[in-house]
Amino acid sequence: MSNYHIKHLEEYYQVYRKSVREPENFWEEVAEEHFMWQRKWDNVLSWDFTKPEVKWFEGAQLNITENCIDRHLATRGDKTAILFEPNDPKEAAEHITYKQLYERVNQFANVLKEQGIKKGDRVCIYLPMIPELAISVLACARIGAIHSVVFAGFSSTALSTRINDSDCKMVITSDGSYRGAKTIDLKGIVDEALNDCTCVETVLVAKRINSDINMKSGRDKWLQPLLDHASSDCEAELMDAEDPLFILYTSGSTGQPKGMVHTTAGYMVYTAYTFKNAFQYKENDVYWCTADIGWITGHSYIVYGPLANGATTVMFEGVPSYPDFGRFWEIVEKHKVNQFYTAPTAIRALAKQGLELVEKYDLSTLKVLGSVGEPINEEAWHWYNDNVGKKKSPIVDTWWQTETGGVMITPIPFVTPTKPTYATLPFIGIQPALMDENGKELKGNQVDGRLCVKFPWPSMARTIWGNHQRYKDTYFSAYENMYFTGDGALRDEVGYYRITGRVDDVIIVSGHNLGTAPIEDAINEHPAVAESAIVGFPHDVKGNALYGYVILKDVGETRDHANLRNEINQIITEHIGPIAKLDKIQFTQGLPKTRSGKIMRRILRKIAQGDTSNLGDTSTLLNPEVVQDIMDNVL
Ligand code: WTA
Numbered sequence: 032m033s034n035y036h037i038k039h040l041e042e043y044y045q046v047y048r049k050s051v052r053e054p055e056n057f058w059e060e061v062a063e064e065h066f067m068w069q070r071k072w073d074n075v076l077s078w079d080f081t082k083p084e085v086k087w088f089e090g091a092q093l094n095i096t097e098n099c100i101d102r103h104l105a106t107r108g109d110k111t112a113i114l115f116e117p118n119d120p121k122e123a124a125e126h127i128t129y130k131q132l133y134e135r136v137n138q139f140a141n142v143l144k145e146q147g148i149k150k151g152d153r154v155c156i157y158l159p160m161i162p163e164l165a166i167s168v169l170a171c172a173r174i175g176a177i178h179s180v181v182f183a184g185f186s187s188t189a190l191s192t193r194i195n196d197s198d199c200k201m202v203i204t205s206d207g208s209y210r211g212a213k214t215i216d217l218k219g220i221v222d223e224a225l226n227d228c229t230c231v232e233t234v235l236v237a238k239r240i241n242s243d244i245n246m247k248s249g250r251d252k253w254l255q256p257l258l259d260h261a262s263s264d265c266e267a268e269l270m271d272a273e274d275p276l277f278i279l280y281t282s283g284s285t286g287q288p289k290g291m292v293h294t295t296a297g298y299m300v301y302t303a304y305t306f307k308n309a310f311q312y313k314e315n316d317v318y319w320c321t322a323d324i325g326w327i328t329g330h331s332y333i334v335y336g337p338l339a340n341g342a343t344t345v346m347f348e349g350v351p352s353y354p355d356f357g358r359f360w361e362i363v364e365k366h367k368v369n370q371f372y373t374a375p376t377a378i379r380a381l382a383k384q385g386l387e388l389v390e391k392y393d394l395s396t397l398k399v400l401g402s403v404g405e406p407i408n409e410e411a412w413h414w415y416n417d418n419v420g421k422k423k424s425p426i427v428d429t430w431w432q433t434e435t436g437g438v439m440i441t442p443i444p445f446v447t448p449t450k451p452t453y454a455t456l457p458f459i460g461i462q463p464a465l466m467d468e469n470g471k472e473l474k475g476n477q478v479d480g481r482l483c484v485k486f487p488w489p490s491m492a493r494t495i496w497g498n499h500q501r502y503k504d505t506y507f508s509a510y511e512n513m514y515f516t517g518d519g520a521l522r523d524e525v526g527y528y529r530i531t532g533r534v535d536d537v538i539i540v541s542g543h544n545l546g547t548a549p550i551e552d553a554i555n556e557h558p559a560v561a562e563s564a565i566v567g568f569p570h571d572v573k574g575n576a577l578y579g580y581v582i583l584k585d586v587g588e589t590r591d592h593a594n595l596r597n598e599i600n601q602i603i604t605e606h607i608g609p610i611a612k613l614d615k616i617q618f619t620q621g622l623p624k625t626r627s628g629k630i631m632r633r634i635l636r637k638i639a640q641g642d643t644s645n646l647g648d649t650s651t652l653l654n655p656e657v658v659q660d661i662m663d664n665v666l
Pocket of ligand 1: 407516518533
């Protein structure tokens with residue numbers, strides 16, 4: 032019997048040891064007992080981090096939607112699979128049962144086929160958080176098309192970059208979206224993006240806001256009439272274990288976003304197993320993750336992980352502040368939510384609102400609280416623990432990444448004693464390592480280093496779409512035979528991990544990863560800008576905010592700086608999206624550079640953070656005099 036469900040600490044240690052000593056036996060047992068296979072594997076694992084190449088369950092054949100839907104029909108057909116809560120609280124929630132999900136996914140899958148989508152084709156999904164988003168994801172998986180969901184807050188430029196990078200044949204979108212009191216013209220953004228994409232043949236449009244939009248004949252099709260005519264049975268495509276399931280883009284230190292490729296069997300096994308344990312999900316619980324399916328958290332822990340366990344998963348279309356900041360708690364009360372999973376930035380925003388809004392609602396159904404996306408600061412942790420969990424619901428601070436596919440370091444609720452700001456212990460099967468600057472592993476406890484993983488786990492991304500070399504360079508070149516996460520971490524006296532933040536040029540703003548390079552590239556497109564550098568500085572709600580240092584071409588530029596700042600943010604919004612706007616923009620004569628011409632971000636970061644006590648030796652800079660000038664004019 033595999034230990035699919037860990038219930039106490041001793042069991043955790045025992046299972047953990049087994050997962051490290053005999054990883055293949057361990058994962059084989061989990062895979063064997065808890066999933067539906069059309070053919071079993073010949074080999075559980077083969078790997079080589081120097082190539083890098085990792086394969087799990089090679090030789091197996093399956094379809095993830097049979098595991099997420101079909102196999103539940105006999106016992107959970109009338110159970111709610113997806114509970115859709117609309118943006119407007121006055122609009123009725125929608126309960127989609129497993130039986131209905133089966134029908135809707137199959138209808139959608141048949142529409143995809145009818146529109147010429149085949150196994151291996153890439154389909155871009157650019158939708159708000161409405162049921163069609165989860166359904167289209169699953170419909171792609173049903174027929175073996177590779178979905179690439181792009182968060183519907185990204186701009187048309189960001190969208191077209193992603194569509195072109197993976198050569199998508201189709202885009203699935205809607206006539207618009209609701210976001211609090213606003214509506215957003217998603218179809219207009221798609222139209223603009225497609226001016227730069229020749230690969231897209233068809234655009235399917237879901238109706239959400241009933242707006243009057245342009246439909247390009249021959250290319251754009253309303254979704255509903257096609258669904259109405261489609262059969263609700265669609266045979267699941269037989270997928271090999273290592274066939275790609277999806278691509279999801281994440282920001283990197285350099286320009287182009289990275290299309291992380293996740294494959295089928297390992298991803299399914301690991302997301303299902305982590306979901307069950309990290310949230311201690313029990314039959315009839317109602318689980319709610321507030322993330323957007325446009326991010327990995329939504330892929331793994333709104334769609335695949337919960338559905339693979341036959342869970343009820345809430346999908347919320349709106350925002351925490353609409354119609355007021357009590358909305359999350361209202362939803363918890365209304366749907367009797369048992370597990371609630373959100374981001375520190377949301378917790379901080381809600382904590383600012385005072386307690387009346389939390390106390391107004393009955394939160395007594397809550398059993399487990401989750402946090403993800405960035406380090407949770409101590410104050411936010413306590414506020415969450417005291418006022419939402421009433422000190423009786425453990426907080427699972429889950430550390431993981433788009434690249435890791437599933438949760439990597441996390442407490443198991445009611446099993447692992449929690450500690451504020453600590454993600455605590457590695458999950459079953461995960462072998463973290465902390466490395467020093469010289470590439471040596473730091474053994475023992477009470478050490479602080481760069482976080483790596485030394486052994487493969489089933490849901491790790493296998494490559495970057497179209498660029499395996501970049502995959503190797505980014506994750507497997509910093510340390511020999513290790514996956515490098517890009518994060519720093521410390522290990523305390525009992526072996527608990529605390530993630531200290533990114534050690535590369537990625538800045539996490541409101542839980543969104545932003546690479547500095549693409550933002551700088553956007554700013555530099557402004558005709559008045561010669562050069563720029565972006566750093567992060569602490570922000571009490573967003574975690575980090577962006578600080579830009581900008582050199583203008585014409586030093587005597589007489590234009591109003593306030594206007595220039597707006598124009599720069601406008602360009603960033605167009606190229607990336609409003610999430611990447613700068614909070615502060617300092618115009619400067621120069622940027623501190625090394626003699627080889629590299630910008631010394633460390634110095635800029637310290638100045639932006641208001642910590643100039645120890646800037647280090649600046650005398651070796653190419654232009655040490657600019658440092659004082661920048662300090663004198665800091666915002
Ligand atoms: C950060 C989100 C501290 C980290 C699932 C990581 C965290 C990056 C935590 C990945 C956490 C995520 N504590 N930091 N609990 N969770 N991070 O790809 O820097 O959007 O590398 O995946 O977020 O962000 P991504």
